[in-house]
Amino acid sequence: MTTGDRCEMPPIPLRSTPIKGFILDITGVLYNSMEGTDGIPIQGSAHAVNRLYSESRVRFLSNESTGTVGHVVGKLGRLGYTGIREEDVITPAPTAAEYCKRNGLRPHLLVHPGIRSVFDGLSQEDPNCVLIGDAEHAFTFKAINTAFRHLMKMKDPLLLSLGCGKFYQRTDGPCIDVGAFAEALKYSSGCRHVVIGKPRGDYFQTALDSMGLAKDEVVMIGDDIVSDVGGAMAFGMRAIQVRTGKWRSEWESHEIKPTLIADDLLSAVKACID
Amino acid sequence: MTTGDRCEMPPIPLRSTPIKGFILDITGVLYNSMEGTDGIPIQGSAHAVNRLYSESRVRFLSNESTGTVGHVVGKLGRLGYTGIREEDVITPAPTAAEYCKRNGLRPHLLVHPGIRSVFDGLSQEDPNCVLIGDAEHAFTFKAINTAFRHLMKMKDPLLLSLGCGKFYQRTDGPCIDVGAFAEALKYSSGCRHVVIGKPRGDYFQTALDSMGLAKDEVVMIGDDIVSDVGGAMAFGMRAIQVRTGKWRSEWESHEIKPTLIADDLLSAVKACID
Missing domain, CATH: 3.40.50.1000 (HAD superfamily/HAD-like)
Known part of the structure; x- marks a missing residue:
C-alpha cells in the first residue's frame, strides 16, 4: 500500500516540548x-x-x-x-462505576466475572443501561440476547462499553474484543453508545x-x-x-x-x- | 416522531398493475x-x-x-x-452453498447445527471465507473467535452471512439475529461482507x-x-x-x-x- 502524496510528517515532533x-x-x-x-x-x-x-x-x-x-x-x-x-x-471498570453513579444509571452487566465486584455499590434493578466489558467466555448467546432484550425495553437505550477494542493479541493468536460485541448490540437495538476508556x-x-x-x-x-x-x-x-x-x-x-x-x-x- | 413535510405517498400504488x-x-x-x-x-x-x-x-x-x-x-x-x-x-443456505461453489469459496462455517449438512459438498479446508448464519446457542465466544481468527488470516477477508437480520421475534421476546454477529466480525476484522438472502x-x-x-x-x-x-x-x-x-x-x-x-x-x- 502506498500513501501517495499524503503528508506523513507527524503533527507534533517527539521533542517539541519537554517530556515530563x-x-x-x-x-x-x-x-x-x-x-x-x-x-x-x-x-x-x-x-x-x-x-x-x-x-x-x-x-x-x-x-x-x-x-x-x-x-x-x-x-x-x-x-x-x-x-x-x-x-x-x-x-x-471503576471509571464506569463512577460514571453510572454520577448519571443515575442502573446497569445490566455483561462483563467478565473478574470485575463484577467493582459494581457492587450500584443498583442493578430495572436497568436503564447495559454495561459491557470483555466478558470473554461469558459472551454466550443467552447473555448477549439478555443484554439485547434489556436495551429493547428501554425508552432511550444506552450502552456503555469498557473500551471499544477490535481485538487483543494472545500468544496463540488474536482474540476478538469487547468493541465487536458492542457493535453487535448497537446494530440490533439502535442504542446510543458511550465508551468508557481509551x-x-x-x-x-x-x-x-x-x-x-x-x-x-x-x-x-x-x-x-x-x-x-x-x-x-x-x-x-x-x-x-x-x-x-x-x-x-x-x-x-x-x-x-x-x-x-x-x-x-x-x-x-x-x-x-x- | 413526526416525519415533517416528507412525502409519505407510497412510490408504487398497490393496484397499479395486476398482481399475479x-x-x-x-x-x-x-x-x-x-x-x-x-x-x-x-x-x-x-x-x-x-x-x-x-x-x-x-x-x-x-x-x-x-x-x-x-x-x-x-x-x-x-x-x-x-x-x-x-x-x-x-x-x-442452499443459495449460499451454490454461491460458494460458483465462486471457488471454501467456507469456515459458523452456522446452526441444523443446516451444516447443506454444505457437505463443499471443501472447508484452508477456508477463504467465513459463512455465518443464525447459529443461536452455537454463537459461543470460542466459535466467534475462531471465525474471527480465520478472517484475520485471509489476504482478502470475506464474510458471507445468511441474511443480515437485526432480530427475530419469539413469543417470549425479541432475539438478536445473525446480522449482529456479522457486524461484530466486520468491526474487528475489517472484512468484506456479502449478504445471501433478503x-x-x-x-x-x-x-x-x-x-x-x-x-x-x-x-x-x-x-x-x-x-x-x-x-x-x-x-x-x-x-x-x-x-x-x-x-x-x-x-x-x-x-x-x-x-x-x-x-x-x-x-x-x-x-x-x-
Whole structure:
C-alpha cells in the first residue's frame, strides 16, 4: 500500500516540548497475553518501567476489563514488575462505576466475572443501561440476547462499553474484543453508545490529572493504533506506537500516523529521555 | 416522531398493475416463534395461504437459517400449513452453498447445527471465507473467535452471512439475529461482507424466476421492514408490511414506507385480490 502524496510528517515532533511524564498501556507493552497463564513479559520493558519510575512520572492506562486493578497489579508483580503501585494503574471498570453513579444509571452487566465486584455499590434493578466489558467466555448467546432484550425495553437505550477494542493479541493468536460485541448490540437495538476508556479524551485526562501534568508534557505509549495512539493524538498528546503486542506491519501505512513507531517500550523510552 | 413535510405517498400504488403472484416471508407472517416448540400459527394465515394457492402464484422466501427447507416445510405442516411444497420454499443456505461453489469459496462455517449438512459438498479446508448464519446457542465466544481468527488470516477477508437480520421475534421476546454477529466480525476484522438472502435483489429474483413472473407482477409480504419490505421495494416490487411477528408500532413512521401496512397476512391478501 502506498500513501501517495499524503503528508506523513507527524503533527507534533517527539521533542517539541519537554517530556515530563508517560502514560503506558499495559497488555502488549509490558507483557504478551498467553491463555491460562499470567502472560510473558516483553524483554526490556521492566527495565524501561524502572527508568520511568526513577527519572520521570508514569501512569498505566489500560482498557483491561477482565480483572480489577488489584488483579492487574498482582499479575504484573508476578511477571517481574514489582514496583508498580495500584494507585498508578487506571482501568475502565471503576471509571464506569463512577460514571453510572454520577448519571443515575442502573446497569445490566455483561462483563467478565473478574470485575463484577467493582459494581457492587450500584443498583442493578430495572436497568436503564447495559454495561459491557470483555466478558470473554461469558459472551454466550443467552447473555448477549439478555443484554439485547434489556436495551429493547428501554425508552432511550444506552450502552456503555469498557473500551471499544477490535481485538487483543494472545500468544496463540488474536482474540476478538469487547468493541465487536458492542457493535453487535448497537446494530440490533439502535442504542446510543458511550465508551468508557481509551480512546476517549477524558480517560487520558484522568491519567494526566493524577500526574499533575498537562497534555503537552506527556507522551502516550501503546500497542493499539486506534485506542492508544489515535486517542492520545486526537486529544492533543504525543503518542508512540510500539511494534509489540497486537502490532500489525500494515499499520506502517495506517491513516493514524503516530508521533513515533518504536520497536518496543524500551526503545520508545530511550527515544524520549536519552 | 413526526416525519415533517416528507412525502409519505407510497412510490408504487398497490393496484397499479395486476398482481399475479405473491412472495411471502414465513416467520412472523405464517407463525410466531416459541422456544422449544414449532411455534404458534397466526390466525387467518392458513386460510390466506390456501387462497393464494388456489387463486394466484405463491412462493415462500425466508432468511431462516436454523433448519433445512425440509425442516421448515415439516414444521409448517405440523402448524396446519399442509399444502406447502418444498419446491415453493426458498431459504438462504442452499443459495449460499451454490454461491460458494460458483465462486471457488471454501467456507469456515459458523452456522446452526441444523443446516451444516447443506454444505457437505463443499471443501472447508484452508477456508477463504467465513459463512455465518443464525447459529443461536452455537454463537459461543470460542466459535466467534475462531471465525474471527480465520478472517484475520485471509489476504482478502470475506464474510458471507445468511441474511443480515437485526432480530427475530419469539413469543417470549425479541432475539438478536445473525446480522449482529456479522457486524461484530466486520468491526474487528475489517472484512468484506456479502449478504445471501433478503434484502438482496438477486434473492427476490430467485423467487420471481421460479414463478415465471416479473417484479411488477408480484407483491412481497413480510414482517421485517428492512429485509422484506425495504429489500423488495428497493428491487422495484410492491411490498406489504404486516403488523404481526416482529412488527414495532414505531415503524409506522419508519423511513422505509411500505406500499401498504396490513394487520396480518389475511388482511394483506384480501387487500390485493378481493
